[in-house]
Amino acid sequence: MPIGTTNEKINSSINHYTLYRTFERALAGCRAFHLGGSGIVVLVTPNRKPAADYKACAIAYLYQGIERDDWDHVGYACISATDKPERMKSEFDDRCSTRERAIVISETRNLPPVISVTADIFIDLDPINEDDLREACATVLKLNITAKQASRLLAFPRDLMLAALRRNSSAADAIRRLSSVSSIEPEGKPIEERPPRLENLHGYGAAKEWGLQLAKDLKSWQAGKLKWSDVDRGLLLSGPPGVGKTIFARALAETCGVNFVATSVVQWQATGHLGDLLKAMRAEFACAIDKAPSILLLDELDSVGDRNSFRGEYASYSIQVVNALLEALDGSANRDGLVVIGATNFPEKIDTAIRRSGRLDRHIKIGMPSSADRIVILSQMLEDPDFPDLSLLGPQTEGMSGADLARMVRDAKKRARREDRPITLADLISQLPPVIRIEGEYRHAVAVHEAGHALVGNALGLGQFVGVAVVHQINPRIEIQSSGGASFEFPAVHIRNEQRYRDEICLRLAGVAAERLILGSHSDGCGIGPTSDLAIATDLALQMETKAGMGARLHHFGKSAGWEDFGAQSAPWLMDRVEGILREEMARAEAIVAAHRPLLMTLTRELEEIGDVLPKRLDELRNEVASSGTISANNPNPPSGKEVLETRGSTRAPAEKEVRR
Known part of the structure; x- marks a missing residue:
């Protein structure tokens, strides 16, 4: 034009x-x-x-x-x-x-x-592009050049390119003269990769919905149609490594069209002593506010710590860091136009004050991408929506995060470049990590365990059953991952009395009870790690005895729910009391699975063969078993709700249970 x-x-x-x-x-x-x-x-x-x-x-x-x-x-x-x-x-x-x-x-x-x-x-201002040069040549020199010629010319140093372009001389002549000078090489232009936009990301669920709404709200705020106090100003993102928490924040900034700043406590610490750290923290926030609207990502937020856990000579140092961060995050401060996103793998290690209203008051967990999401992610990385037979990689990439998929595609492209040919499905398959199949006796044991959780949870009427699943494979590169799980939803507000505590303990021990009934013994997966079935069941029993006044003593002691706060030696009666609660609830779980053994076996077979069972299918299986006359259909309608309790099987080599609530 x-x-x-x-x-x-x-x-x-x-x-x-x-x-x-x-x-x-x-x-x-x-x-x-x-x-x-x-x-x-x-x-x-x-x-x-x-x-x-x-x-x-x-x-x-x-x-x-x-x-x-x-x-x-x-x-x-x-x-x-x-x-x-x-x-x-x-x-x-x-x-x-x-x-x-x-x-x-x-x-x-x-x-x-x-x-x-x-x-x-x-x-x-945009850099000069091919159309700019073509229009200039046509107007100034009356010279028509192709887009390809314009691209070649722009690759040379600008001053030399302008000198080579003359009236009554063709673009081909100019390119030939430029190329003939041995000391001149076209200036390589690095390929500029813009961050993806949030609307083009997949596998982010509620986080994506929140981000797209934020983009609309920011536009309304900038247009004077919305007060800043009505905009979500803080978000805590949690999830395992590699799921794309940082990519999400960058994509959100791109969609919102705002300034993006990524930082962390580690970067602040690198500036020097405590005074330097606090100065760097405040400067980062001030810079983001100056360039508002901005999105500020605080990566590895759990490294800030929790003031309740600080001990020893460095406690004062750590407390000052947390207090300074709270001051920077405080909703009463002048931070209009600044949205702060905290990213962490361990949300439970973050000081609760950081998550209070006006700070990072919304928490969204990002999980591993589904099979359909993984296919779309691969298609985007390959920049080819019609890549042949890509759907075959859905099951084979189970357990892989976005970062794992990116590495696989990167290595596959490198393999194709070495042979100077287009990338193929075989290249991608060749870069799949060696997986461990969940099959045979091991799959049977995991299915029994998860079926026990699902059956006992339904029998107790403990929330709304969401589903139960057993995966087909695990990725050995991931240290701890889920081999299966059962999920229940609870009302956002509910009474947590002694019976409720005991029911949750019973549910946590149900997998062990099912394994003992069907297999004769249980595996060590129920007790490996701080989020295992047995660890959480023990923690709940400990809270009953030391926090909630639901045990032999009424007093409250210890600053948190762990044994390390006081030690078993300071309360010799405590270990016996906790053991007693666990034994009682284990007996109750064993009685429930024994009474529903036919349904337990039917559900186990379904999980082994299909891999997942949703509520509707569980009702069908229960009716089939009931109609056979071997068991009565006993399924109280639990109340619906929003709080989610998951019993997740986490695997290292044996099936390690990871239970999250």
């Missing part, structure tokens, strides 16, 4: 013409100014290209068509990235601050505050 100026200097120079096209294209987005309205616009040059190169463009754009008597009403200024703040301010004051229409051409966005607050808008 031809440019909108008749300025002779612009129309007689390839250099000026191409720059003017980018100049005019950028200002077209500011419609009122482009049509002659008042305002001050800051244009930021690409890759710190000298601002002075655009001087002719500013003159042609601002002064064309106005009388000399009106020249004092318009102005422009060129600011270099190396200029001192005083020089920048002086240039702006002399040439722009009092003018009705002014353009500031700057090599940097880091301008003195007086310029930033006076400017109406900041716009990034």
